[in-house]
Amino acid sequence: MKKIGVLTSGGDAPGMNAAIRAVTRKALYHNIEVYGIYYGYQGLMDGSIKKLELGSVGDIIQRGGTKLYSSRSEEFKTDEGQQKGIEQLKKLGIEGLVVIGGDGSFRGAKKLTEKGFPCIGVPGTIDNDIPGTDFTIGFDTALNTVIEAVDKIRDTATSHERTYVVEVMGRDAGDLALWAGVSAGAESVLIPEKTEDFDDIVERIKRGHERGKRHSIILVAEGVGSAVEYSEKIKKAMNMETRVTVLGHTQRGGSPTANDRVLASRLGAKAVDLLIEGKGGRMVGIQNNQVVDHDILEVLDAKRVPELSMYQLSKELSI
Known part of the structure; x- marks a missing residue:
């Protein structure tokens, strides 16, 4: 393999830049040319592709977001869109692709692999909702962002003796709310699972x-419902004053933690190794602190099971 591409797709996550850097420098170390594909699968179809050099990924390991930008594309879900993307890759002689993103990004990678173009998926999403890996790139940073916010909210909740309902991201997975609830000592945690x-x-x-005790913190994953709705229900049930904080996209931003930088570096490098070995349709991950890889189809068909023992722990410690 002489040329590979790398793209980021879907929601951004802190550590994506560290993964882009790892893919680029690992490939260049093995004398493989690297091409950055800008704006995800939409950019792939549009031909927004540029060659990356060592300096192209300098000073980005500490930056949040993604240097390659990201977008969502309905067109790429079609056979015509996927074929258009493959044609753009073939024009430049690119032989393999590293896709950094979440579930939807992996589905695109699977489709390309089925059409004969090898892809490796690298899990990058703050939701930590990808089976086959203990942690996804961006989760640790987002978790620390939530904890910092909840700590500050608790200060004012204590001062004014109020109940605060805090809404965090997690449409289908409650890991952010659950881990933050245990870490920040929330009185109640609501998760989709x-x-x-x-x-x-x-x-x-x-x-x-x-x-x-005259103050409480209740953490709600967005997949469970609106923090505003729960706040109103509590106010009505207890005749007490409540406040709502929706953390929103602040959870996606910020400089990645050391954990996310190291995880992204390890997974990005492993993705290149797999392409060098001629493998496609795989996803890399971390399990028991060991870098692993799985068939991407098996991962997409699997259901991720959260650590529900932590849910019980949160209830036991918040009595």
Whole structure:
């Protein structure tokens, strides 16, 4: 293999730049030319492709977001769009592709591999919702962003003796809310994977009041519902003042943590190794601190199971 491409797709995540850097420099170390594909699959179809050199990825390991930009493309979901992308790659003699992104990005990589173009998926998403890996690139940074915000919210919640309902990202996966809940000592955590009895939330707040506690933090993953709705329900059930904070896209930004930089570097380098070995249709990941790879189709068909023992732990520690 003499030429490979790299793109980022879907939602950005801190550490994507570190992965782009690792792919580029690992490939150049093996005398393989690297081409950056800008604006994800849409840019692939449009031919927004530029050759990357060592200096092209200098001073980006510490930057959030993605140097290659990102976008979503409905056209690429079609056979015509995928064929258009392959033709652009063939024009430049690119023989393999590294796709950094989440579930939707991996589905595109699978389609290209099925059409004879080898792709390797690198999991980059703050939701930590990809099977086959313990952690995804960006999760640790986003988690620390949430924890920092909740710590600050608790300061004002304590000062004004109020209940704050904090909404975090996680449409189908509650890892951000769950890990942040344990880390920041939230009184209740609501995640998509576990049904929470609203009466139990109210009972927890009441128990806190009975022992003299006048503030609470409730973390809600967006997939469960709106923080505004839960705030109104609590206000109505307890006749108390509540406040809402929706962290939104602040969770995607910021300089990646050391964990995310190292994870991105390890996974990006492994993706290049697999292409050198002539493999495609694989996804790289980290399990028990070991870099692994899986068939991308098996990953997409699998259902990721969250660490629900942590959910129980959060309830036990927030009595």
